Amino acid sequence: MQIGEVAARTELSLRTIRHYEETGLVVPSARSQGGFRLYTEADVARLTVIRRMKPLGFTLDEMRSLLEAVDRLDSGGELPPEERKELLDRVRGYEEAAQQRVADLRTQLARAEEFAATLREHLRQDAASAGTP
Template identity: 50%
Template sequence: MGMIGMNQEKKKLLKIGELAKRAGVTVRTIRYYEELGLLSPTEVSPGGFRLYTENDLYRFQFIQRFKDLGLPLEEIHALIDSSEPGESKMQRIMASYSLFEKQLKKIEDKISELEVSKANIEKGMEALNVCKECSREICLPTCSNKKSLL
């Protein structure tokens, strides 16, 4: 067995289809992440096949975990780009924690907006319940519930 064969055995190189299968995504998703600069193959075979290692799989899963939490890919990319290979565990924790805090704030703001919308909808429904009990065919111009009708 030549050097390349031994090297590939040691590294357990995966083709893009194998990486996609192990990650539970489509090949297109892997390519999209490559286009965004989030992921790149460790090697390209002489035949032009993209080859990935277990570390590439872990990196992809890391990205997916943050994406599943609603973090934009641009922010995940910035987090990855800003981390140095020699960073301590604590530095990596703090960078991830900061990203989580930022996302949590966005979610809390969104929840507040949704609570206001919910209250407005409930108020409109209450008004329409009053209208259901009203026997008038034409609303009085002074009726405060009139604005809830189509």
């Protein structure tokens, strides 16, 4: 599929996808005869992982590190036990970091909702004292 379809499916801009290509996070699987980037389902899945990591504050280097570990684990080849353990430990570390960041975001969201509720209450009180609904 071409970059426009990938952008629509991943909810990433063309510019962002090109940036991830420039940084080596994703590489189009092929090029058309006209030179257009062509992507596979695996490329879309990779971009989806990146899109999910971004709001959690993971850096490009962290994204690259996780993707490299997952690529090695999914390569289908037999890995030496020590390397497999190291890769699984890396993925586990990212999973734990993601869980912590999600918890932190939930706390921030709760505080933001409390703040909005406080403002609504002030507006209600002001409206009540002014005699307006």
